[in-house]
Amino acid sequence: MVAVEKAGIPAVAIAARSFARAWQSCVDGWGQPSTAFVTIPHATTGQQADFIRRMVDEQIDGIIQGLTSIQTSPKMGRGVQNGSNATEVFTVEMDETPEGLDSVNRFLAERDWSDGIPVVPPTPIAVERMLKATNRQPQDVLMVMEPGFGLATVEKIAINAVMAGCRPEQFPILLAAIDCLARPEMNHRDMQVSGHSEAPLILVNGPIAKKAGINFGTTAMGPGVVNSANTAVGRALRLCLINIGYCKAGEGDPNFVGLPTKFGMCIAENEEVSPWQPYHVDKGFQRDESAVTVITVTGPTTIIDSSSRSPEDTLDNIASMMFYRNAGAGGWLRGWQSAQVGHTNQRVRYQGPYHPVILSPSRAVILAEAGMSKQDAQQWLHQKCRVDLKSMLGARDVPRDADGKWLNYPELQYLENDPNATVPALESPEQYLLFVTGGTTHYAHFFYGTYGIATVPVYET
Amino acid sequence: MKLQIMSPAADRIDFKVPPAPRLTSLEGKTIGLYNNMTGGADVAVDRVAEHISQRFANVKFERYGGDIRSGRPILSRGVHIDEEEASRIAKEVDAVVGATAH
Numbered sequence: 001m002v003a004v005e006k007a008g009i010p011a012v013a014i015a016a017r018s019f020a021r022a023w024q025s026c027v028d029g030w031g032q033p034s035t036a037f038v039t040i041p042h043a044t045t046g047q048q049a050d051f052i053r054r055m056v057d058e059q060i061d062g063i064i065q066g067l068t069s070i071q072t073s074p075k076m077g078r079g080v081q082n083g084s085n086a087t088e089v090f091t092v093e094m095d096e097t098p099e100g101l102d103s104v105n106r107f108l109a110e111r112d113w114s115d116g117i118p119v120v121p122p123t124p125i126a127v128e129r130m131l132k133a134t135n136r137q138p139q140d141v142l143m144v145m146e147p148g149f150g151l152a153t154v155e156k157i158a159i160n161a162v163m164a165g166c167r168p169e170q171f172p173i174l175l176a177a178i179d180c181l182a183r184p185e186m187n188h189r190d191m192q193v194s195g196h197s198e199a200p201l202i203l204v205n206g207p208i209a210k211k212a213g214i215n216f217g218t219t220a221m222g223p224g225v226v227n228s229a230n231t232a233v234g235r236a237l238r239l240c241l242i243n244i245g246y247c248k249a250g251e252g253d254p255n256f257v258g259l260p261t262k263f264g265m266c267i268a269e270n271e272e273v274s275p276w277q278p279y280h281v282d283k284g285f286q287r288d289e290s291a292v293t294v295i296t297v298t299g300p301t302t303i304i305d306s307s308s309r310s311p312e313d314t315l316d317n318i319a320s321m322m323f324y325r326n327a328g329a330g331g332w333l334r335g336w337q338s339a340q341v342g343h344t345n346q347r348v349r350y351q352g353p354y355h356p357v358i359l360s361p362s363r364a365v366i367l368a369e370a371g372m373s374k375q376d377a378q379q380w381l382h383q384k385c386r387v388d389l390k391s392m393l394g395a396r397d398v399p400r401d402a403d404g405k406w407l408n409y410p411e412l413q414y415l416e417n418d419p420n421a422t423v424p425a426l427e428s429p430e431q432y433l434l435f436v437t438g439g440t441t442h443y444a445h446f447f448y449g450t451y452g453i454a455t456v457p458v459y460e461t
Numbered sequence: 462m463k464l465q466i467m468s469p470a471a472d473r474i475d476f477k478v479p480p481a482p483r484l485t486s487l488e489g490k491t492i493g494l495y496n497n498m499t500g501g502a503d504v505a506v507d508r509v510a511e512h513i514s515q516r517f518a519n520v521k522f523e524r525y526g527g528d529i530r531s532g533r534p535i536l537s538r539g540v541h542i543d544e545e546e547a548s549r550i551a552k553e554v555d556a557v558v559g560a561t562a563h
Contacts, residue, residue, distance in 0.1 A: 001559055003542045004493075005481045007551035014505050014560040031476030044501025044560065052501045056508040063509055064516070067492075067556045068483050088468040095462060104466060113469050122467045150471030159469045244471040343476055345543035 001037070002030040003345055012036040012066035014059065016043040019195065022254030026193065029148045029246065030343070036066030043195070087155060089124065108163075113243050115235065115263060119163035130158040133168035134175060135461055142175065143182035144342065146189040148246020152178055156244055157236075164236035164264075170212040170229055172458050173266070174236050176292035177202050180454040185350035187339035187452040191296040192247045197255045198298045198450045200237060201356060202266040203435055205280035206290030208458045209268035216268040218439035221358075234264020259298065267437050273361040274436035275368035282374070282430075283455045290458035295354055295433065297447035305363060305442045311370040314363055315377060319385045321446050322425065328353055328450075329387040332427035333398050335408045339452060353449030355426070356433045357381075361440040378429035385432075386422040389415055484556055487517040493554035495542065496526040502560035509558050523554050 004011040015023050017039040027035040040055035092107050094100050104121045108114045120126070131138055131154065138155035145152050154175070161174050177200070181188040191198060204214055213229035214220075220230060247253045255262075271278045271287075280291035303321050308314040336349040367377050393416070399407040406413045415421040426432065431449075484490060494510055496502030503526075510522050525542075542550065550557060 001542075001557070002478055003544055003547040004495075004550060004557045004559075006478045006544070007547040008481050009551045009554065009556050010481045010483050011557040011559060014502075014509075014558070029473070029476075030478065032478040032480060034480050040505075044505050045499055047501050049501070049504045052504045053508045056505050057512070060509065060512040063558055064487065064513070067487065067558070068485065070480050070483055089465050090468065092464050092466055093462070094464050104464065107466070108469070111470070121464055122469060123465055124467060127467055144474060145471070148471070149474040149476065151474070152471065156469065156471045159467045163469060239469065243469040246471075246473070340543065343474075347543055 001035055002027060002032045005032055005035060010036070010067050012038065012063050014056065014063070015039055017041055018256070019043075019254050021251050022193065022195075025246070025248070025251035026147050029146070029252075034070060038062040038066065087159070092121075112248055114163075115238055115242060117235075117263075119239075120165050122159045122162040126162045127155065127158050130161050130166070130168050130171050131155065133171040133461060135459065136175065142178045145181070145241070145245035147193050147252045148244075149343070150244040150246055152182075152240065152244045157240055160239040160243055161232075161236045164239050165228070165232040166236050167213070167229070167232070170214075170233050170236075172290075172460050173202070173204055173208060173212055173214075173233050173292055174240075176456050176458045177233070177237050177294050178240065179456040180292060180294035183452075183454040183456070184339050184341045184346075184348035185452045186294065186454045187296070187337070187350060187352075188245075189340060190451050192241060192245055193252060193254065194450075195254050195256050196298070196450065197257060197259045197262075198296050199259050199261040199265060200241075200294050201261075201297045201447065202234060202237065203279065203293040203295070203356075204266065204268035204290075205271070205278045205293070206285070206458065207288060208290035208460065209271075214266065214268040216270040216437050220267050220438050221265065221445075230266045230268075231264060234266035236264070237266075238262060238264050261297075261300075267358070267435075269435055270361055270437045273440060275361075275365050276374040276434075276436060279433070279435055280455065285457070290460070291455055292458055293453065293455040295356060295447075295449055295453040296451040297356060297449050299447040300358070300445040301447075303444040303446055305444060308366065308442070311367045311372050311377075314366050315380050315384065318357060318444060318446065319381055322355070322385050329385075329425035330389070330392040330423050333392070333406075333409055333412070333423065334396070335399060337451075350452050351427065351431070352452055353426075354431045354433050354453045355449045356435055356445075356447045358438065358445035358447070359434055359436045360438050360443050361436055362442055363444050364434070364436045365440075374434050375429065377434060378432045381432045382424050382426060382429040385425040387425050389421040389423050390419055392423070487513055487520055487556075489519045490517075490555040491521040491523060491553070493550050493557035494522055494524045495550075495557050495559035496524075497559075497561045498526055499561060502526070505560040506558055523550075525550060525557075
């Protein structure tokens, strides 16, 4: 709507009431806090038409008013900072009382600069030590992070890394994760502002994993001292999304209920035990190089595979967990998704979603022992995970021209005439991202990928 | 004990977009109805059109957001209007009412 106002004509938006703060936060960031919108009690998605009409009826006066008079500009929720390269330094009094011990956390919480869990105080000395773990300059800007259009400088990332409990040897992984988010095909804006609950999953490959202390064995995605590096890196990315991207709970972040995985997820491939080549080698890296992949996901769901005795059993079991109609299955027939970047909303097409399947080494071995490569397994899943075409088109049609011809994949339109036709749930086998990690037993995790994915090298000192 | 801590909050790009001039009346105007192709947004903007038609004379409507509408290929499917589209919309209509299903 801000783009429309910028083009010179008035606009009014209709939004669900639970998104009101998120809406205001976004238009603040977009530079027009007075953008008009009305709220209705519930999101229209999934509602019956009569109910939607009744909700609109109650707001029609506000809609007309929004087109005919300029709204009073609300006070900006947070001061827009600009220009100065000098990071503010605050002095906080601490003492041994319970209040005194918590004074740094209270100071940060009062400014909404936290994920709600106590942090390590980001002192100048700690930040300086973190910055020594990279050759990048403190004021280098890795990206402009939305929805707040915050400048992700190396120094700000380091401050958030300290807060999360990162050690310097883990900092290059975090910087690489931010490099991933900077790629347009990551669609980080939608990851940040969607009402749908999703979180970034960081996948680490190569020697950096061991050097940084990332656990890739038993319990790697869980709590515990052995997982402190995994936890700290994942948490640091979330703190960056909050403090650099201004994706604050209930404001930039309007998730309907959120996910515990949003506190952070970082795992490394168990390359020592996996029977297959590591994921980053699939992407063109050398085995002795390090790479980080970030992918936006919801879930996970644990797949219990105790009864399988063959690779087909295991893949059948994994496939059975995967799809329901509204999860985007078959959506590739509607064309690639669009990411939008920056204040101009520049549109970038990308392929999605990618669904990570986190395989225990034991589950990879049952496949490999039968002579199945990773690509064979992906191909199998691609062929077997299918969606009923009629049902998919009924949920939401594909783009057509004026004569009803499909704009994408016209060579497949003949399938419309077959009431029993099915199509692959995903466009290509590679979209089943098989990643081998954790303890070696009969389990797997399946994540629904939602938006983009990117893989970048890790730059070490 | 005094402890110095550094601000974790990033500087932000300070965009400023002035609001567009408002209409004095909707009578005789053309109103754009934008839905981003998420569920029910089309129903919401269609209802707005019904109300406006009843209250104001000679109002016309243009619908946007329909990558599956014949004659309107690929315009803002589930995403935000970009500058090029906004510029085109501004030439075709006098104001826009949008719904995003959220």
